[in-house]
Amino acid sequence: MPSRSPLRALVAIALGCLALSACRVDTVVSLNVEPDGSGVLAVVATADAEVMASAPNLVNDLNFENAKEAGWKVSDIETLETGGAQVRVSHSFTTPEEATQLMAQLSGEFGPFKELALARSGKETDSTWTLAGTAQITGGLQAFADSDLLNIIGGAPYEAAVREQNLDIGQAASMALKVRMPGVIESTTGVDDAGLIQWTVPFDGSSQQIAATTQNTAVGATEIGRAHV
Numbered sequence: 478m479p480s481r482s483p484l485r486a487l488v489a490i491a492l493g494c495l496a497l498s499a500c501r502v503d504t505v506v507s508l509n510v511e512p513d514g515s516g517v518l519a520v521v522a523t524a525d526a527e528v529m530a531s532a533p534n535l536v537n538d539l540n541f542e543n544a545k546e547a548g549w550k551v552s553d554i555e556t557l558e559t560g561g562a563q564v565r566v567s568h569s570f571t572t573p574e575e576a577t578q579l580m581a582q583l584s585g586e587f588g589p590f591k592e593l594a595l596a597r598s599g600k601e602t603d604s605t606w607t608l609a610g611t612a613q614i615t616g617g618l619q620a621f622a623d624s625d626l627l628n629i630i631g632g633a634p635y636e637a638a639v640r641e642q643n644l645d646i647g648q649a650a651s652m653a654l655k656v657r658m659p660g661v662i663e664s665t666t667g668v669d670d671a672g673l674i675q676w677t678v679p680f681d682g683s684s685q686q687i688a689a690t691t692q693n694t695a696v697g698a699t700e701i702g703r704a705h706v
Contacts, residue, residue: 501525504652506583506590508576510606512659512693514597518579519567526560541566547582573597573606580610588614589652589678593687602695606658612676613684652678660693 502524510516541551544566552565570576573595584590593610654676656667666688667674674689 502528502650504650506652506654508580508595508608508654508656510573510576510595510656510658512604512695513601514573515569515571516576517567517569518576518583519565520583521563521565523557523563524561529556529560529562588612590654590687595658604659604693606660606689606691606693608656608658608687608689610687611684612654612678612687613682614678614680615682650680652680654678654687656689658689658691658693660691663690663692665689 502522504520504522507519507521508516509519541549545551547568549566549568552567555563557563568579570579577594577596580590580593580595584593589612591611591613593608596607596609598605598607654667656674657672658674662669662672662674665674666686667676676685676687679685
């Protein structure tokens with residue numbers, strides 16, 4: 478596992494924003510799962526125009542080499558029409574177990590995802606899919622501000638500025654988890670938007686239970702079963 482996860486590197490942008498005014502970075506973590514168990518885990522971070530105007534070199538200074546060495550694909554930084562910038566980090570997987578391992582790479586000791594696991598049971602033509610875990614960021618800024626990241630955004634002087642201004646990372650950042658699993662949603666603690674399940678990650682230390690179950694039954698298998706009734 479790399480010493481710095483791609484998610485922590487992206488949220489470092491938001492940490493840098495804390496010392497600035499009216500800046501914001503929104504992060505979306507998406508998990509898309511195919512019926513055969515393969516899929517893609519991606520993180521997209523969008524910095525607004527105020528970020529780029531106040532710290533135009535901040536995004537370019539981020540180092541994703543550890544993530545790349547671990548197999549993550551990092552897009553070029555895209556300049557948006559709004560004046561902001563966006564970057565995407567993604568990793569494909571072939572099994573639910575591999576997806577679970579990748580999700581663990583997005584979190585360290587302090588979160589944002591704890592014991593998040595994807596699982597499939599049943600036959601290939603009649604599968605039950607489950608996602609379970611917790612979204613929680615503990616330890617305040619330490620959830621993201623490892624020593625390498627602090628070096629990027631100013632080190633000790635930055636930490637002092639944050640303490641003096643009594644700033645909260647939640648003022649500069651948002652994070653959502655969006656998941657699409659095969660089949661029909663049977664239950665979830667998230668918001669169901671036409672099959673896309675979404676959770677909002679809290680930044681205040683509280684926890685959000687992540688749970689979802691879908692049932693995926695192949696049409697051909699259903700018709701064969703009916704023929705034998």
